[in-house]
Amino acid sequence: MKLGVFLSEYRADSTILQRLSPEKLGIILVGNGVYHAAIKEKGQSSQILDLKANFYALKEDLETRGLDASKLDSRVKPLSYGDLVDLIFNEYEKLIWM
DSSP states (O other), X not given: OEEEEEEOOTTOOSHHHHXXXXXXXXXXXXXXXXXXXXXXXXXXXXXXXXXXXXXXXXXXXXXXXXXXXGGSOTTEEEEOHHHHHHXXXXXXXXXXXX
16 A cells, blocks of 8 residues: 655654555645644754655645755655645655645
8 A cells, every 4th residue: 555644743653654564655745734844853853764765755745844845855846735635646646734
């Protein structure tokens, strides 16, 4: 199964995500979840980014929070709404929201 996960909270724990075992996992950072792509605490990147997955961050949510898409962690691809729609329809069979 190809699973897309919308992650909307910054303080989200990676425990549940670690339990997932799809053949392809995509984590789409939206809302406050985009902080995972841009903020480092104590010099460390978010533990979420250590998962084996493709990572995406919604550009509009980055901009709303004053974050520059060009300064994201290199593992995260910024997406427009149009890109997000294409991703949902072409890459993932199932979607969940966390």
